[in-house]
Amino acid sequence: MPELPEAETIARGLAGVLAGKTIRDVTVLREDVVHGSQARFREALADRRVSVVGRRGKNVVLTLDDASRVVVNLGMTGRLVPGPGSGPAPGSTHPAVLLHLEGGGSLAYDDVRRFGRLRHLSAAEWTRWSRRLGPEPLSRSFTGRRLAGILSRSRSPVRSLLLDQRRIAGVGNIYAVEALWFALIHPRTPAAAIGAGGVTRLHRSLRRVLRAAVQAGGTTLRNYRAPDGNEGRFRRRLAAYGRAGGPCLRCRAAIERIVFGGRSAFCCPRCQPAPVPLPAEGQ
DNA sequence: AGTGTATCCTGCAGGC
DNA sequence: TGCCTGCAGGATACAC
Numbered sequence: 001m002p003e004l005p006e007a008e009t010i011a012r013g014l015a016g017v018l019a020g021k022t023i024r025d026v027t028v029l030r031e032d033v034v035h036g037s038q039a040r041f042r043e044a045l046a047d048r049r050v051s052v053v054g055r056r057g058k059n060v061v062l063t064l065d066d067a068s069r070v071v072v073n074l075g076m077t078g079r080l081v082p083g084p085g086s087g088p089a090p091g092s093t094h095p096a097v098l099l100h101l102e103g104g105g106s107l108a109y110d111d112v113r114r115f116g117r118l119r120h121l122s123a124a125e126w127t128r129w130s131r132r133l134g135p136e137p138l139s140r141s142f143t144g145r146r147l148a149g150i151l152s153r154s155r156s157p158v159r160s161l162l163l164d165q166r167r168i169a170g171v172g173n174i175y176a177v178e179a180l181w182f183a184l185i186h187p188r189t190p191a192a193a194i195g196a197g198g199v200t201r202l203h204r205s206l207r208r209v210l211r212a213a214v215q216a217g218g219t220t221l222r223n224y225r226a227p228d229g230n231e232g233r234f235r236r237r238l239a240a241y242g243r244a245g246g247p248c249l250r251c252r253a254a255i256e257r258i259v260f261g262g263r264s265a266f267c268c269p270r271c272q273p274a275p276v277p278l279p280a281e282g283q
Numbered sequence: 284a285g286t287g288t289a290t291c292c293t294g295c296a297g298g299c
Numbered sequence: 300t301g302c303c304t305g306c307a308g309g310a311t312a313c314a315c
Contacts, residue, residue: 032291075292077293077294094293111292112293112294113294114293154285156285222294261286261287262287
């Protein structure tokens with residue numbers, strides 16, 4: 001599932017084939033993945049040159065020559081697949097939107113489950129939209145102190161807070177779970193209850209995990225692929241995510257799977273002690 | 284402000 | 300073999 005490292009890998013891979021190219025036309029094959037009116041979406045993109053291919057949080061962002069943006073939220077299964085011809089590339093199994101590029105090439109937005117969304121934002125809309133997202137965890141300004149401030153204002157479980165894009169941008173379930181394992185913090189710990197030492201460890205582990213995953217080209221669990229078709233190599237380096245029943249790489253205790261907030265978390269019962277004792281049954 | 288639940292959608296795994 | 304059921308989950312809406 002595309003999180004920050006996957007979006008970063010996609011943006012980097014795409015920059016080579018897309019930056020400087022002009023979008024000739026747009027074909028919307030699946031209306032529901034385009035935010036707002038598809039006629040306006042087409043109009044806004046047609047004959048515009050892509051000046052920058054970047055990323056904000058988990059979103060791939062195309063900056064157009066009028067300073068407007070195409071924001072691609074990849075959802076669960078969204079992919080951006082470049083192709084040599086005007087139709088979708090052979091690798092695109094579920095094309096939803098096609099950008100026809102100058103020189104005959106194309107870029108397909110492909111999404112099996114169609115949880116992803118494409119939206120066009122004017123320069124002003126983009127500024128407002130981006131402001132609603134939290135800080136970039138790999139930016140210079142994301143300091144330990146900044147994280148401490150974010151954590152201190154919330155009593156929600158730290159894993160839920162890490163997933164909230166309005167507070168920190170780009171972290172999804174995989175990297176939240178990994179960072180918490182490295183930081184020796186139970187995913188359910190109330191954010192504000194994490195002490196200074198825990199905050200420092202979490203800050204360090206978040207950035208380390210995200211950076212290492214970017215270097216590995218992301219994590220492929222199922223269908224994530226970089227634009228060149230390669231799988232992300234971070235999967236085999238996952239310490240906790242998806243390893244329920246397997247030995248903790250620190251202490252050999254069996255990794256546990258817990259569910260809250262509607263999604264799975266994985267943690268070591270010994271290294272990441274639960275914040276509150278289980279309530280006694282009965283009475 | 285916080286938590287929980289349903290919704291979107293389809294592929295895949297497990298049960299029989 | 301094949302059908303059925305349930306599960307996966309990022310963002311969002313909504314109830315409490």
